Amino acid sequence: MCLIFVKGAIPREVIGGIIDSNDIKTYLTNIEESFEFAPETHANTLVNEMITSHYDGKSGIRKHILEMTHMANQLRSMDMKISDGFLVHIIMKSLGPNYDPFKTKYNTQKEEWTIQELILRSVEEEERQKAEK
Template sequence: MKYDGTRSMHEHCIEMTNLAAKLKNLGMSVDDSFLVQFILNSLPPQYGPFQINYNTTDEKWTSNELTGKLVQEESRLGREGIKVAHYVQGAGSKVGKGIKRAIKEHHPT
């Protein structure tokens, strides 16, 4: 599961936490440090510097701490005008036409 920008970062982290809880209910224990790595690995390239910062510090965060810091990072990226690209998956000509229409609406010629 990758973060695609269709939801807020907070919602994404909650969804990942819920997946870990479902695995736990199935008898697969998910350690919080594993969940932190799971969330970090789901981030798009715009969060690369954030990931590097986490990996170079001695302090390790809980999943709740990570969620709070990612919400702050999402806000910072938004203020800097860095948008997270939306990943679109589909088949057929309708998908391509929808993308072309969206591009024309945002960038009229």
């Protein structure tokens, strides 16, 4: 009964790519194997997304930084070495030209910011820019 339900829930275009079985456990394993992808592919996708990401100015800078941090954490879980300092630089690179004075201020300081400091200062800068409008 479960097997009939599972097969009925899969679109016809997809079901042809799955090795058939009369056993639900085997069938689910076959589904999993049919849609597995190499971790390297996912890592490449995340790296590209991080490098090409740009803050849109609408969604909130905190959200943008947290999304970038989430991508970095996913890469770290794949044994990719990403320091917080490097992540801060990637995030700074993703900010638009209206954040250039903010980036300059960061670059002229001797200390590197943590992600939490970046979030705090970025949110303050975002609020300052909103107040000026």
